[in-house]
Amino acid sequence: MSKINVRLVLTAALAIFLAAVFCVAQQPNKHNTRPEAPKAVTAEPTGADLVSDGIRYTYEFKQPEFLIKHIVIEHDSRGRGRIKFVQRTDEMAVEEPLQLSPEVISRVSGLWRALNFLTSNENYQADRQYPHLGTMLLKMEKDTRQRTAEFNWTHHPEALALINEYRRASDQAILVFELSVARESIPLNTPKLMERAEALLKRNGLSDPKQMLPLLKELSTDDHVPLITRNHALRLIQKIEK
Numbered sequence: 001m002s003k004i005n006v007r008l009v010l011t012a013a014l015a016i017f018l019a020a021v022f023c024v025a026q027q028p029n030k031h032n033t034r035p036e037a038p039k040a041v042t043a044e045p046t047g048a049d050l051v052s053d054g055i056r057y058t059y060e061f062k063q064p065e066f067l068i069k070h071i072v073i074e075h076d077s078r079g080r081g082r083i084k085f086v087q088r089t090d091e092m093a094v095e096e097p098l099q100l101s102p103e104v105i106s107r108v109s110g111l112w113r114a115l116n117f118l119t120s121n122e123n124y125q126a127d128r129q130y131p132h133l134g135t136m137l138l139k140m141e142k143d144t145r146q147r148t149a150e151f152n153w154t155h156h157p158e159a160l161a162l163i164n165e166y167r168r169a170s171d172q173a174i175l176v177f178e179l180s181v182a183r184e185s186i187p188l189n190t191p192k193l194m195e196r197a198e199a200l201l202k203r204n205g206l207s208d209p210k211q212m213l214p215l216l217k218e219l220s221t222d223d224h225v226p227l228i229t230r231n232h233a234l235r236l237i238q239k240i241e242k
Contacts, residue, residue: 056141057081057112059166063134064088071170073098079105083173096177100169101208111162112140118147124159125151136163169207171200176215183218187225194219194232201239209240216240 061071069088075081079100086093100108115122117140124138130153138159139148154160175197182189200206219225220233 054143057108058137058139058141059163059170060137060139061134061167061170062137063132065132066134068170068174071174073166073170075100075105077105077109079108083170085170085174094177096173098169098173099211101211104165104169104208108162108165111158111165114158115162117149118142118145120147122149122156123151124149124154124156126153126155128153138162165207168205171205172207172209172212175200175206176212179215179219183222183225187229190219190225190229191232194229194236198232198236201236213237213240 055077057075057077059071059073063069065088067088068085070084070086070093072084073081075098079102081098081100082095083098084093084095117138133152135150135152137148137150140146149159151159154163175193179190179193179197182193197206197212201209206212216233216237220230220237222230
C-alpha cells in the first residue's frame with residue numbers, strides 16, 4: 001500500500017473516531033434527565049429552637065383512665081413547639097409539631113405574666129382534691145431559672161384560664177392529627193371526627209378554629225372521604241369564616 005493510501009486511511013479513521021465521540025457527547029445523559037427533587041425542609045422544632053429566646057413553657061396532663069391519658073405541650077414565646085400525647089389503648093406516644101396562633105400565644109403569654117409564675121411561690125391547688133379529673137402541671141424556664149406547679153383542681157382564675165387554653169390547644173391539635181390520619185388511612189372514620197369538630201366548635205373548645213380552615217377546605221373537595229364528610233366540612237368552614 002502506498003504512503004498516500006495509508007495516510008488517507010488513517011485520516012478517514014480519525015474522522016470517524018472524532019464523529020463518534022461528538023455524537024456520544026451530544027446524547028442526553030439518561031441518569032440526569034430527571035432532576036433531583038429538592039430535599040424537604042421540616043418545620044419541626046428542635047430543642048434549640050424551643051429555647052432560642054431563653055424562655056420555654058410546658059403544660060402536662062395525666063389521667064391513666066382517660067382516652068388520651070397523657071399530654072405534653074412545649075413551646076417558646078413565639079408559640080412554636082410540639083405536642084406529645086398517649087392514648088389509653090396504645091403505649092406509643094405520638095409527637096407532632098405545634099404552632100400556636102398569634103391570638104392564642106397573646107392570651108397564653110398574658111396569663112403567664114399575670115401569674116408572675118417564675119417569681120411566685122403560690123400554690124394553685126384547691127383545698128378539695130379531684131384526682132379523678134387528672135393531674136395538671138405548669139412549668140416555665142427562663143435562662144437558668146425554672147419553676148413547676150402541679151395540681152388537680154384550682155380556683156385561681158389565671159391558672160384555671162391558662163389550663164383551659166392549653167386544653168383547647170391540645171384538643172385541636174389531636175383532632176387535626178386524627179382527621180389527617182383518617183383521611184389517609186380510614187376515610188369512613190371521618191364523619192364521626194367531623195361531629196367531634198363541630199361539638200368542640202360549638203362549646204368554644206378549639207384553640208383557634210381558623211387554623212383548621214386549610215384542612216377543612218381540603219376535606220371539602222377530597223373524593224376519597226365520604227360525601228357526608230365533605231358537606232360537613234363546608235358547613236364548618238362557613239361557621240368559622242362568619
